[in-house]
Amino acid sequence: MLRFTMTLQEQEMSSSTSAEVADNKPRSRSQRTISVGENNNQVNRKASTHQDQGERKLIGIDGKWYDITTFIPHHPGGDIIKHFIGRDATAVFHSFHERDVLKHRKPVGDFELDEDPATEAFRQLQKFFIENGYFETSMLWYAGKFAITFCLLALSFLCVIASEKWYVHYLGAFFLASFWHQCGFFMHDFMHTQGFHKAKIDRWLGTFFGTVCLGVSGSWWREEHFSHHALTNTVNPETKWSDPQAHEAIFAQNERLFPLHNSLFEYYAIKVQHITFLPTCILFGRVAIILDSFREEKNVREWVAFVIHWTWICLLLSFLPSWYECLVFYSMAAIFEGVLHIQLLISHYCKPFYLENDICTTQNWYRMQVISNINIVNPVWMDWFHGGLNFHIEHHLFPLMPRHNYRKANKHVKHVCKELGITFDECTWSEAVIRTIQHLKKMSTHFSLNPN
Template sequence: MCGFGVRSTHAPAERCISKICLAADMTLSVRTSSVEGESTERITTIDDMKCNYSMVKAADSCSNTTAVGPGKHAIVNDTCDNQMNNNNYKKARTNGISNGHTMLHKRNGFSLTPTQQIDYNRYMKEHPNAKLIGIDGNWYDITNFIPYHPGGDLIEHFIGKDSTPVFKAFHGEDVLKHRKPVGQYIQCSSDPAAEAFANLHLFFINNGFFKTSLSWYLKKVMVTVLLFGLTWYLVTCHTQWYMHFLASFTIAAFWQQCGFFMHDFMHNQGFHNRKIDRWLGLFFGTTCLGVNGHWWRDEHYVHHALTNTVDYGQQFFDPQMREPIWAQNEKLFPFYSSNIEELCIRIQHITFIPICVIVGRIGIMLDGFKTERRWYEWFAFMLHWSWMSLLFSFLPTWRRVIIFYSLASIFQGILHVQLLISHYCKDFFQKENICVEKNWYRMQIECNINIKNPKWLDWFHGGLNFHIEHHLYPLMPRHKYREASIHIRKTCKDLGIHYDECGWFEAIKRTLMHLKKMSTHFKLDPR
């Protein structure tokens, strides 16, 4: 017997191939290689198992294949007369097996390589409460690390999965150098996007796409400081209402640019140093913009890792893609139940733009601080209102203060439209399928829209116009997006993946039409 309960019909001289068995579904793909160098492939159907045979050279004969039924771990543990040596294994990995490919399929089925390596089943038997995460073909025990994870409990969503592409999207190359793996597995994927975008990631690293130009950022900061200074000049040196009207526009532009800086630094795009970048993110986000920088960062990291994703069992949804007054996808419908929510969703295509623009700023400020406990966030927030109050004191009347701040909030509300139109009319996914059936790279492309605009207008969008590039490689500084988009667009074309981009007004139109369509679907939903 060679394989998972499947009798080999090939000659004894043929070699058994190392197996990766994936629990659930039903297709068994067997690839064998004969001594003459010819290769054949046959497909066998068996209940409750899906096995892909990797082309890693194994021994001449295999035995002792063990399996567990559906809903449990499926382990293949070959005992071979002549085991594959480490050189063969390293060569196989070098040839692309470990480039961020999806390996697991439902129920965490997988297999290990040589038997001298610790297998997942044995480790879990010895440590029944252990929580393992797969990265680059290695299993890491993160049980005790979770409370100290800088990204919070986001890491728990990927327990038992090959999270290589997600991990590399958020971390540098040296993060794991002090971490010892407790087991190994072979990565593989039937989706060519896995290898293509993992290799593209390496290409970007080797060609300096992740290196930040501090001179570029210095120029942007200088422009932002000029906007701030111009606002103070218009308010303090003039009493005419139209000058104060212009000042409300300049301070809105200042807030918008500070929001982009918060976004960049909270992604560690500035100095690639977590402490420095976070303090800068706190300054630009909380002190300058007035939005809780760390609260926003915590939500935004979940949004990046699990974009447009839901999990009904855990009542989980992408926190930045679900609002109580809008339902932009059928997968969000189960999260709404009240009559008020139903009424809001019926008219969501009408209220979307007005709510984003008129109450977007106030809403995000209130959301960010209603449960905040970090003293430094409150201190930075007090600094924000200190300089804002000082600015208000130069306005002649309270009426002028209210008009000034209201207009500034409305102008800055355009930023909230920018944040949402990149996702709202795109697909949603279920969390159990991410990094399992659904390759993470492909998922990111399928749930993002790019905004086409001339290069000189990039400052207005702050990098959000290249949303596909940003979601694929969030550590890449935004001044590299336009160049990176050339390579990503070509890769998508080669793979037959739709690279979705359109103009600003076209994206808004698509979003409104989609919201109207979803409101109709919501009315017809039997729940």
């Protein structure tokens, strides 16, 4: 049973009713209470509804309620904060933020919660990681990665400029795809502030590697990705909202996504999704994500970065002898880079989905993160290929941790999961792909436009 008590000055009570919650009436002795359901920390419908309709929006962190009413439009992580109004967001908050973020914010009340042991276990593990330097970035490691990555771009230009052989040109397309592939990982790292742990610097670098180098809007991707992290494999059938990076119009990988698909086109696409999954990722993955970011992006800085991206792409293509070779070259690079889009999906697509109302209420956030992810087992020398996505469980639990520390963090996360009785799912790349396809086939047989 979670219960919130807010003590207010008498003058505030007489001049404002914006904080009325639960029964919408002032309590005696200047107290108002939000009751939160008896099932773990589930906010009761009456309190939650009032918070949605009233002026004051509260979010729970470390046993304290914070008023975020005026902060919501300025939240650096975007609108995802709205999904945690009226909830205990302690776990997700500490996974995304440095420890001193709240030092200038005063709580407006307290709550008590009988916590799931997973919360304390992973909080202690995070403390251990911080104290032992797991969140510290190796700039030497990144310098080496940058050097190798930009050598790939240089090789692409060299293949196009220094040779007239068509097969050498197309080898350049492979190097270009490899450059994009690695830049996607850098965008991911810096948008999570894994580099300098300073939001402004890291976001600029994220835009550089994402928008300028890869050609995908870094800011648009960041907001979608943060929603994906906070509410992994989560859906709300009532509002038609779902984890934006786990839902596509042509795929329905879980029964809880079925209500979001209601067209005849989607029906036929889902019926063959196990057949089209790999070809779609490889052939259309890059084009689709570029078009999505074009359509959604409104930031002027990102559009300037888009112009820079297409300027250097056109410069590279200008060295090719014909329009035909330009088309083939870019298409081949896009197809090679399509492997990245498979990597992005196989860690989640065959895992359970959750209802939004259950997250941070009846479903513990840390448990959800472990259960919603698959780790890819591979030798150390293949870590460059996966860009940290092979340690997806560690990354989702501790997204601020630099990826070069995931491997040594792995054994500690496994140990905690074993102690808590949480299944730690890991398999090889090929097994993950096969499991995903088999799961998509199973879902395709269950899907119907009229489930009744």
